[in-house]
Amino acid sequence: MTDPSCNACTGTWPRQDHFIADLGLSKVYLHDDQFFSGWTVVVFQRHATELFELALTERFQLIEEVNHAAKTLAEVYQARKMNYELLGNQLPHIHWHIIPRLVSDPAPLEPVWRVPHSPLLLTGAALHEAITRLAGPLRIAR
Secondary structure (H helix, E strand, O other): OOOOOOHHHHOOOOOHHHEEEEOOOEEEEEOOEOOOOOOEEEEEOOOOOOHHHOOHHHHHHHHHHHHHHHHHHHHHHOOOEEEEEOOOOOOOOOEEEEEEEOOOOOOOOOOHHHOOOOOOEOOHHHHHHHHHHHHHHHHOOO
8 A cells, every 4th residue: 555645655755776675564775864874764665654553463574674674784884772763753654764873973872863964965886885785784584
């Protein structure tokens, strides 16, 4: 099921050139802003806005996919801590922001939303390298 008014359903968000992997019920994308290296978004493939709208088996599999993405990010980026955000206020479609928090983190006690910064947008070879760095480990069987 899709919602024609939902940017996640219509494919206008996240950016398709930031696609990393299809995990089954979800797809993984590199977030536009890489000020926090490895910031990734896991997007549920069908339209739903709340976890309680999913069947028990879907919730279980989706959480396992989020866990797989987080574990992969933690290993690839050698994260000190992982942050998970499932909000949906701005985009009412189930999606997680998964953010590795690194040793070099400029504000390790703050949520990323509160850290003033100019977005770091990757393009060309840098974008391709960041996606490739995660694509192989994410596609490995869970």
